[in-house]
Amino acid sequence: MLSKDFWNDRAIRHGHTGHSEPFLYTFDQEARKFAVERIVSHLFTENKDKALDFGCGSGDFVRILKERFSFVVGYDFAEKVVEIARRDSDPRVKFTSEIKDLRENSVYDLILSVTVLQDLEEGELSSAVKELSLVLASNGYIIAVEFFVTEEWKSLNKENRVTNAKWMEILERNGITVVSKHSFYNPIEAPSASWNEYNRNFFLRFVRLFRYTAFARKIFLRKAREIIQKHRDVLGVENNTYYIYVLQKAANAD
Numbered sequence: 001m002l003s004k005d006f007w008n009d010r011a012i013r014h015g016h017t018g019h020s021e022p023f024l025y026t027f028d029q030e031a032r033k034f035a036v037e038r039i040v041s042h043l044f045t046e047n048k049d050k051a052l053d054f055g056c057g058s059g060d061f062v063r064i065l066k067e068r069f070s071f072v073v074g075y076d077f078a079e080k081v082v083e084i085a086r087r088d089s090d091p092r093v094k095f096t097s098e099i100k101d102l103r104e105n106s107v108y109d110l111i112l113s114v115t116v117l118q119d120l121e122e123g124e125l126s127s128a129v130k131e132l133s134l135v136l137a138s139n140g141y142i143i144a145v146e147f148f149v150t151e152e153w154k155s156l157n158k159e160n161r162v163t164n165a166k167w168m169e170i171l172e173r174n175g176i177t178v179v180s181k182h183s184f185y186n187p188i189e190a191p192s193a194s195w196n197e198y199n200r201n202f203f204l205r206f207v208r209l210f211r212y213t214a215f216a217r218k219i220f221l222r223k224a225r226e227i228i229q230k231h232r233d234v235l236g237v238e239n240n241t242y243y244i245y246v247l248q249k250a251a252n253a254d
């Protein structure tokens, strides 16, 4: 597992916990936000009570969840990261780095995890899923935007990552079933038409020369949103190994 210090340091340097390259990060994060928003609105047609964003980072997804849920907990184990998320205060949101707050504010109708569980080692992943299943309502959902690998990938890349088969085993052990699995764009393995349009745009190529300025970031954000909304194609990309999992806790799993 990457340490708290790693994430705190990244958040202090960039103002968020994502990729350090602003051009790539902006599109990637907007694509994830688009996909999560879409899945949440399909799952919950009416407003619900409580949601948890596990590993909330600087809080981008909490802002999406609070549109649908009366109360949202944004939990992240890294204290400095939570301080950054807290800059956006709202009485319907609790940002915390205290694990006890997860239980005290439970139970949740939805738990979201965006690129958090994928970086845990097997034992840590197992404990985290157990904890999440304890605080999740019966029939409650988990949306997990996570990268788990095949055995082939693992031996090719020589990285000690949890495999998809192990992930499935851990979910099953905790009474959590897979409702659906949505393949998600990836700029290298499975670029979407939207990514290609963004990446090849001449004006953006010029702006990339100034990529670390606030002005450039503003332009990246505006263009990324516009292009993603135009194509609406970041979900359901073929030939891909990146997935967004929609999971559900069985009614009798407590």
Ligand SMILES: C[S@@+](CC[C@H](N)C(=O)[O-])C[C@H]1O[C@@H](n2cnc3c(N)ncnc32)[C@H](O)[C@@H]1O
Pocket (backbone or CB within 6 Å): 001, 004, 007, 008, 017, 018, 054, 055, 056, 057, 058, 059, 060, 061, 075, 076, 077, 078, 081, 113, 114, 115, 116, 128
């Ligand atoms: C790649 S960032 C993603 C942040 C956020 N979900 C997003 O997509 O903007 C991973 C985040 O997970 C947090 N994290 C990592 N391991 C964690 C754990 N075991 N418990 C809680 N948070 C964790 C890190 O501090 C970091 O903020």
